[in-house]
Amino acid sequence: xIAVELSGIWKRFxxxxxxxxxxxxxxxxxxxxxxxxxxAGKSTLMKILYGMQKPDEGTIKxxxxxxxxxxxxxxxxAGIGMVHQHFMLADNLTVLENVILGSEPKRGLSIxxxxxxxxxxxxxxxxxxxxxxxxxxxxxxxxxxxRVEILxxxxxxxxxxxxxxxxxxxxxxxxxxxFEALRGLKSEGITVMFISHKLDxxxxxxxxxxxxxxxxxxxxxxxxxxxxxxxxxxxLMVGSELPTPETRGSTVTNRVVLxxxxxxxxxxxxxxxxxxxxxxxxxxxILGIAGVEGNGQSELVEALMxxxxxxxxIFLNGVDATNWSTRQKREAGVAYIPEDRSRQGLLLEAPLxxxxxxxxxxxxxxxxxxxxxxxxxxxxxQRIISEYDVRTPGLDVLASALSGGNQQKFxxxxxxxxxxxxxxxxxxxxxxxxxxxAAIWDHLRDARARGLAVLLISADLDELIGMSxxxxxxxxxxxxxxxxxxxxxxxxxxxxxxxxxxxx
Amino acid sequence: MKSKRILDALxxxxxxxxxxxxxxxxxxxxxxxxxxxxxxKMINYAATPRSISLxxxxxxxxxxxxxxxxxxxxxxxxxxxxxGQYRLATAVGALVAGALTFPGYISIPIVIFxxxxxxxxxxxxxxxxxxxxxxxxVISTIMLNFIAIGLIAYLLAPxxxxxxxxxxxxxxxxxxxxxxxxGFSIPGSQVPVYGMLFLxxxxxxxxxxxxxxxxxxxxLRSVGQSPSAAVASGVNVKRMTMYSMLLSGxxxxxxxxxxxxxxxxxxxxNFPGSYGFTGIAxxxxxxNHPVGIAFGALLWAxxxxxxxxxxLVGVPREIIVIMQGVIVLSVVIAYEITRRVKVRRQQxxxxxxxxxxx
Numbered sequence: 094x095i096a097v098e099l100s101g102i103w104k105r106f107x108x109x110x111x112x113x114x115x116x117x118x119x120x121x122x123x124x125x126x127x128x129x130x131x132x133a134g135k136s137t138l139m140k141i142l143y144g145m146q147k148p149d150e151g152t153i154k155x156x157x158x159x160x161x162x163x164x165x166x167x168x169x170x171a172g173i174g175m176v177h178q179h180f181m182l183a184d185n186l187t188v189l190e191n192v193i194l195g196s197e198p199k200r201g202l203s204i205x206x207x208x209x210x211x212x213x214x215x216x217x218x219x220x221x222x223x224x225x226x227x228x229x230x231x232x233x234x235x236x237x238x239x240r241v242e243i244l245x246x247x248x249x250x251x252x253x254x255x256x257x258x259x260x261x262x263x264x265x266x267x268x269x270x271x272f273e274a275l276r277g278l279k280s281e282g283i284t285v286m287f288i289s290h291k292l293d294x295x296x297x298x299x300x301x302x303x304x305x306x307x308x309x310x311x312x313x314x315x316x317x318x319x320x321x322x323x324x325x326x327x328x329l330m331v332g333s334e335l336p337t338p339e340t341r342g343s344t345v346t347n348r349v350v351l352x353x354x355x356x357x358x359x360x361x362x363x364x365x366x367x368x369x370x371x372x373x374x375x376x377x378x379i380l381g382i383a384g385v386e387g388n389g390q391s392e393l394v395e396a397l398m399x400x401x402x403x404x405x406x407i408f409l410n411g412v413d414a415t416n417w418s419t420r421q422k423r424e425a426g427v428a429y430i431p432e433d434r435s436r437q438g439l440l441l442e443a444p445l446x447x448x449x450x451x452x453x454x455x456x457x458x459x460x461x462x463x464x465x466x467x468x469x470x471x472x473x474x475q476r477i478i479s480e481y482d483v484r485t486p487g488l489d490v491l492a493s494a495l496s497g498g499n500q501q502k503f504x505x506x507x508x509x510x511x512x513x514x515x516x517x518x519x520x521x522x523x524x525x526x527x528x529x530x531a532a533i534w535d536h537l538r539d540a541r542a543r544g545l546a547v548l549l550i551s552a553d554l555d556e557l558i559g560m561s562x563x564x565x566x567x568x569x570x571x572x573x574x575x576x577x578x579x580x581x582x583x584x585x586x587x588x589x590x591x592x593x594x595x596x597x
Numbered sequence: 598m599k600s601k602r603i604l605d606a607l608x609x610x611x612x613x614x615x616x617x618x619x620x621x622x623x624x625x626x627x628x629x630x631x632x633x634x635x636x637x638k639m640i641n642y643a644a645t646p647r648s649i650s651l652x653x654x655x656x657x658x659x660x661x662x663x664x665x666x667x668x669x670x671x672x673x674x675x676x677x678x679x680x681g682q683y684r685l686a687t688a689v690g691a692l693v694a695g696a697l698t699f700p701g702y703i704s705i706p707i708v709i710f711x712x713x714x715x716x717x718x719x720x721x722x723x724x725x726x727x728x729x730x731x732x733x734x735v736i737s738t739i740m741l742n743f744i745a746i747g748l749i750a751y752l753l754a755p756x757x758x759x760x761x762x763x764x765x766x767x768x769x770x771x772x773x774x775x776x777x778x779x780g781f782s783i784p785g786s787q788v789p790v791y792g793m794l795f796l797x798x799x800x801x802x803x804x805x806x807x808x809x810x811x812x813x814x815x816x817l818r819s820v821g822q823s824p825s826a827a828v829a830s831g832v833n834v835k836r837m838t839m840y841s842m843l844l845s846g847x848x849x850x851x852x853x854x855x856x857x858x859x860x861x862x863x864x865x866x867n868f869p870g871s872y873g874f875t876g877i878a879x880x881x882x883x884x885n886h887p888v889g890i891a892f893g894a895l896l897w898a899x900x901x902x903x904x905x906x907x908x909l910v911g912v913p914r915e916i917i918v919i920m921q922g923v924i925v926l927s928v929v930i931a932y933e934i935t936r937r938v939k940v941r942r943q944q945x946x947x948x949x950x951x952x953x954x955x
Contacts, residue, residue: 106945398829400828400829418831418833419828419829419830419831419832420831420832420833421831422831423830423831429829431829433825436823436825436826437825437826437828437829438826438829439823439826440819440822440823440826441822441823442822443818443819443822447815450815451819451826451830452829452830452831453830454812454815454816454819454830455812455831460812460815462812463811463812463813464810464811464812465809465810465811465812465814465815484947485947486946486947490943490946490947491940491943493940494940494943494944494946494947495947496947
C-alpha cells in the first residue's frame with residue numbers, strides 16, 4: 094500500500110524555484126526520512142503536503158486518491174498530521190486539555206471529559222506513548238511534550254504523520270524513546286515522514302530515505318535492502334564529502350586564559366547544580382565538557398558569564414574576574430554562544446543589524462560607549478552574513494524570519510567578531526546542517542590557532558571528541574572523569590557520562 | 598523603500614480611524630443626525646483660531662503623559678501611576694513656584710526640575726518595590742495614585758501649606774507673574790498657546806534620540822523585547838527597570854506643568870486628574886513612537902475640542918468618547934494584524950531568498 098505519492102511537484106517563487114520535479118513514494122506503515130541541507134526545499138515540500146502552500150504543478154495522491162489541499166484542515170481531513178519542531182502546547186493545561194483543545198468532544202453544552210480521557214488513554218496505550226491525560230504539561234520533559242504533540246494529531250485521526258526535525262530539541266536518551274514510540278506507531282499501521290539532517294539518526298530509524306538536493310529529489314534509498322552509510326548520504330546531500338570535526342595538531346600554549354577554582358552554584362536543594370568545579374583553559378585550547386544534559390552544564394556556563402550567582406574564583410588572563418558583571422566580562426573579550434538561541438541569543442523582533450549589536454552594544458563597531466554607530470554595525474553585519482553564509486535577503490529582516498540554522502550561524506559569526514580571548518560555546522552547531530557545521534568548525538579552528546581559548550559544551554559526541562584538546566565529563570555537577578580525545582570513543586564517553594564507568 | 602515603510606506604519610492607524618469614523622457615523626444616524634454634516638461642523642469648529650490654540654494646548658499635556666507611559670511600555674512596564682505622579686509633582690512644583698520670587702529664567706527651570714524629581718521619586722517607590730520585592734508595578738502604581746491624592750490633600754490643607762483660593766477651594770498660593778511660563782498667541786485667538794509646547798517637541802526628540810541612538814536606549818529596548826537575551830548580553834535588568842521607571846516618573850512630572858505655568862497659576866484640589874489614562878491610550882495609538890504619539894495627541898485633542906460643538910447641533914457629546922475608545926481598540930487590533938502580516942511577508946522573503954535557484 095502506498096500512503097503518499099507525490100509526482101512531478103514544482104513550486105516556484107518569483108525568481109527562484111523551491112521545488113522542481115519532486116517525486117516521492119511513501120509506503121504505508123513505514124518510517125520515511127527526508128534529508129537535505131538547510132534550504133534544500135524540505136520545508137516547502139512539507140508545507141505543500143500539509144496544505145500550507147499549493148504546488149504550481151504536480152499531483153498529490155493520498156492512499157491512492159488524487160487530492161488537492163487548499164488548507165491544513167483539508168490535509169487533516171485526509172488523515173495527515175504535522176508535528177512541528179516548536180511545540181504548540183499550553184503549559185498550564187493538562188495533557189487531556191491540550192489534546193482536545195480545538196476539537197472538544199461535546200455532550201450537550203459541556204465537554205465530555207470522560208470520553209476524551211478514555212480515548213487518550215486508549216491511544217497512548219495502543220501506541221505505547223506512556224502519557225497520562227491528567228498530567229500538567231508544565232511538569233513534563235521535552236520528550237514527553239513531543240509525544241503529546243504526536244498524540245494530538247493521532248487524536249484528530251491522522252494516519253500519516255509528518256515530523257519536522259523532531260530530534261533537534263531532544264537529548265540522546267529522549268531520541269531513543271522517540272524512536273521507540275515511532276516503531277510502535279509503525280507497527281500499528283501509521284506512516285511516519287521524518288525530516289532531519291542528522292544522518293546517524295535517520296539511518297537508525299528510517300525504512301526508506303529520500304535525499305533532496307537543490308529542490309529536487311535526488312534518490313530514494315531502502316535501508317533494508319541496501320547498505321547505506323552516513324558518508325554516502327552526506328555525499329548525496331551536499332554533493333561532497335562529509336566533514337569531520339578534527340582539530341589537526343595541537344595549538345595549546347601554556348598561557349592560562351581562564352582559571353576557575355572551586356566554582357559552586359547552589360540549587361536551593363541539598364545537591365548543588367555545580368559542585369566545587371576547578372579547571373584551567375589555555376590560549377589555543379579547546380576544553381570540551383561532556384555530560385548528559387541537565388548535569389550542571391547550563392549553570393556552569395551561566396556562572397562563568399556572571400548571569401547566575403556562584404561562589405569560588407574566576408580568573409581571566411590572570412586578573413580576578415570573580416565579581417565582574419556580564420558586561421565587564423564581555424568587554425574583556427569573553428564571547429558567548431548561549432544554549433537557547435531564540436531566548437538568550439537574539440532579539441527575535443529586532444532586525445539583524447540590531448542583533449549584531451546584542452551582547453556587544455558597548456563595543457566597536459556597534460557603539461563608541463555612549464552613542465550607537467548603526468552605520469558601522471550594519472557594515473559589520475554584512476561581513477558576518479557573507480563570511481558565515483547566513484542566508485538572508487538583507488540585514489533589515491527580523492531575526493525571527495531566519496531559519497534556526499541561519500540564526501545559529503549568525504550568532505556564531507557575531508561572537509567570533511573582534512578577536513575574542515575566550516569563547517564559551519554551548520552547542521555551537523545545534524540545528525545547522527553538515528555544510529554549515531563544517532564552516533563553523535573551520536572558523537573555530539582558525540580562531541584557536543590564533544590563540545582563542547574555548548569552553549565547548551556539546552551533546553554531539555563526535556563534535557566534542559573531534560574538536561577538543563581535552564575533555565572533562567560532568568556528572569551531577571561534578572567532574573567525574575577526564576578523557577583523552579585522541580583515544581576515547583563515543584561509546585566510552587557515553588558510558589562515563591551516565592556514570593557507568595570511568596575512562597582513562 | 599523608505600516611503601513604503603512609512604506607508605506600512607500609517608496603514609494600521611488609518612484603518613483604525615476609518616473604522617471608528619464609520620462606527621461613529623452609524624451611531625450618529627441612530628441618533629437621527631446626519632454624519633457628514635456633523636463631522637463637517639466639527640472640522641469647521643476645530644479650524645477656528647481659538648480651537649486650534651485649545652487643541653495645541655491639550656495636545657501638549659497629552660504628549661508629556663503619553664511619552665511617560667511609552668518609556669515604561671518600551672521596557673514592558675505598565676506605569677498606570679502617571680496620574681498620581683504628575684498630580685503630586687504639580688502640587689509640589691506649584692508650592693515651590695509660588696514661593697520663588699526669582700526672575701523666570703531661574704525659577705521656571707527650578708520648578709521644572711523639582712516637578713520631575715518628585716514625579717520620579719514617586720515612581721521610584723514602585724520601581725523599588727518591583728526590583729527588590731517583586732511587586733507588580735501595575736498594582737503598586739495604581740495604589741500610589743490614591744496615596745498621592747491623600748498626600749496632596751494633606752499638604753494643601755490651609756493649616757499646612759495651602760490657602761483658600763478665589764473659587765473657594767483649597768489650593769496653592771498663586772504663582773507670581775515672573776514664575777509663569779510665557780506663551781504665544783495665534784492671530785484671531787484670545788487663548789494663548791502654552792510655551793511648553795516647544796519643551797514637548799524637545800522631549801520627543803530626546804526620547805527618540807536616547808532610545809534609538811544611545812547604548813542606554815538599546816539596553817532598555819533589549820530588556821523590553823527579551824529579558825533573557827538582555828541578561829545574556831550583559832544588561833543589568835534590575836538597574837534598567839529602576840532607571841526606566843524613574844525616567845517615566847520624571848516625564849510624568851511634566852504633565853501638569855503646561856496647565857499650571859501657562860493658564861491656572863495655582864494647583865487646586867480641582868486640578869484635572871486623569872491625563873495619565875489618556876496618555877496610555879495615546880501611547881498605544883502612537884505605538885510608543887515620538888512622532889506617532891504627536892499625531893495621537895493631536896487627534897485626541899482635536900476630538901476633545903471639536904466635540905464641544907456637538908451639544909449645539911443636538912448630538913450627545915459622549916459620542917466622541919465612544920469614538921476615542923473605538924479608535925484605541927481597533928488600532929491595537931490593526932497593529933497586531935499588520936505585525937503578523939509583516940512577519941509572514943518577511944518569512945516569505947527569506948524563504949524565497951534562501952530557496953535554491955535552478
